[in-house]
Amino acid sequence: MLNRRFVLMGLALLSGRGALAALPAPSGKKVLSITGRIGAPNQGTNAVFDMAMLESLGLVTLRTTTPWFTGEVVFEGVPMTTLMDAIGASGEKLMVFALNDYTTEIPMADFAKYKPILAVKRDGRYMPVSDKGPLFIVYPFDSSAELKSQKFYSRSAWQIARMEVV
């Protein structure tokens, strides 16, 4: 409960900030590349992020159970709405591609409605590829019975490397 309030507060504070600030160029190792209908590219027509850039958007905490871990897990990450605002996304949906070629499709409306995050840490640690890293879209599954379904489990992609706004 407390966490959720914190999440909401973080969202309230950070929303709009990404849209105002121009995206800097990545200086570290690239972890995420977003293509498609975006308004603030920083490398050609793409928006490219290193881990520090993602973290600078502001991290929130999400505590939830999942089908893939036993018991509750604490994730830290960027709210998907913040990320979409930061890149000036103007599409209907987001195609997500994982390192293992897993592909999933998330309606943009999901982000405001269910408030999923792009997690960078699990239980306080960065996630390696061998442990669903480096990026992992996590829905707050415990907040609604609706989310505990195959539909949202399939949208929760891990080992994310690339996204496309369409």
Added chain:
Amino acid sequence: MQTAARLWKWLLIVAVVLLACAAVYVSYELYRHQRILETSIRYNVAWSVSQSVTEFLRLQQVIYQAALDGEDSEASLRFDICVNRVSLLRAGEVARFVSSDPVLTGVVDRFEQRLRQIEPLIETIADPKNARQALDILEPGTADLIRLSAASNVYSAGLAAEGQADLIEMHWLFTTFVGVLIVLGVILIIVLVRRMTELGSTKHRLEESAQELRLALVQADAAGKAKARFLATMSHEVRTPMNAVLGLAGALLDEQLPPRQREVVETIRTSGDNLLRILNDILDFSKLDADCMTLEDAPFSPAALTREAVSLLAPRAAMKNLTVSADADADVAPMLMGDAGRIRQILLNLISNAVKFTEIGHVSVKLRQIERAGGTTGENATIEWIVRDTGIGIPQDRIGGLFGEFMQADATISQRYGGTGLGLAISKRLVLQMKGAIWVESNPGEGAVFRVRLTLPVADPPPVVVADGRDATRQFQEALSVMGRPLRILFAEDNPTNQFVIRQLLKGFAVNLDMVADGTEAVESASSFLYDLICMDMRMPDLDGPGAARAIRAMGGRLAKIPIIAITANAFPEDVKTCLDSGMNHFVAKPVNRDTLLLAILDVLDMSRVNEPVPINQPIPVDTGNTSPMVDPDAFAELLEALGEDGIGEMLTVFVAEMERRLAFLAVGTDDRELLIREIHSTKGAAGTIGAARLCELAAAIELRLKAGETWRPDDRTTLADAFHAYIGDPLVSPHMSAPVS
């Protein structure tokens, strides 16, 4: 029908209860299912395992490529992804699947071991030797993982089957529920349809009954009205001739009669009185039976009423040497509202019974007050009359039926004491109609105690004069002597016999009585002469009493206030009201006896104060008529010339016949002033025509005198007869007479 309806009702209740239970159960099942769905995370295990197989194969492919080309494109990434798969197989839903079978756990363990074995080789996998070594380690694991994949498929299928079974269970639950719902709905519809059909037919039956009742009511109402009309007619038709019989008997008794005849006439009167009483009883009873009895509501004094009732029967008791006492407690309300006449009737009945059945001893009447309390509509007093006698008493087994119709304590009683046996029945019904009680306590030989208890509204005590036992004849004569002249009465009565009776009743008093036969004449006469009062029959041809009274009142002036007394056989309270409404002042019920009539006249005279001297408008000619010749020669000559010898003879014959008839009539005498005046008027006219100057003059004088209110004197006839005989004996006339005068 009743049982079936109850059955359906219960069926309906059971159905509704079942429905409610089913709904609750289904709701619970739905809730439970949702909880299960919420808590159990049905992750696709088969998909996860197949992903692991895929990644394992892709890792082998990358390493195989490295072994062939000596190039490392992405071995490190694929290795990490595979390691990730291992952790996935050890967590969440998949872990549950894996740990369900030790064989599967072994597969995952070996998968992890193989990855750990090749981990040092991944950095240098571009070296084909290392790559081949890694492949050697990995390859045997493929079959292992495929087995895991197959098992996961079975596991997922099992889960799906479980979910399916759940769904089927829910499906059946719902099907059952819907089935129950349909059955209940059908039952409900059947019940409703049945009820509506029943209601429809009931409504129809009720409507039919209502129609029948309405018809019956209309018929009963018509019958009731016919009965009431018949009663009214009976009342009139029976009382009118009885009135005549009793009145004439009374008049006869006023005459000097030989003892034997007096005895006969007295018997006639007594029998007539009894007959009238019986008729009244039957009439009362019929009226009570037909609910036609209307009770009056007027102030009266219960104490005075008691004394009056006792004093009325005191003479009868005195004849049997019985003492009668009346005693009213001082605290009894002085004035009450009620029908004094009917209460008197009850008391008279009880007292006369007491007198009738008591040979030695006394009869006492006591009036006491039981309670006096204020109510919402005013103060009420409960009073009780106790009529006690020392008579023969009543056997216990007869008391019950004593107040029944035509009931007497003993069949022999009627032979010994007479009576209709309706008295107590009437009394009881009257008391009941007054919402009171009447009862009796008695033992044979110990006398009887009758009690009447009534609760009546307390009236303001106005100074109401209760009729007392005053000597009507003496008072009337006193009043007349105070007046100093004859009382002028106009009497409207259509029945000749009744006219005669009235004349007889007023005979011997200083009364000038003018009799007319209908209302129109009454109105005319009232306007042409100065009368002191008018008596009027209710029912007359042409214009009835109330109609005539209204017409007289409408003429205004003196006639607006002239006392009018209604006289009728219609003794219904409604009739009294009609009379009073039409402007009449008093009411005398038939049969009229002298006292009643005189008291009524006294009452209205008091009321209008006509005993003050009334100026006489025109001088009454004393005795004229000796001035004219017996025959007017000129007139007779003219007549002779006009008619001729034959004509005059014929005319004289007619005149003689008429005069003889008239003189015979006058010899008998009449108190019908109008008739008398008409006769005298005719005499005057005929005499004038035929030239009998003296006769004409005499008749004119008498007519004038009569019209001025003077009385007919027996010598008037002699005067007229003498003049007539002198005329026909006159030398001028007698030669023309065709027949000798008898």
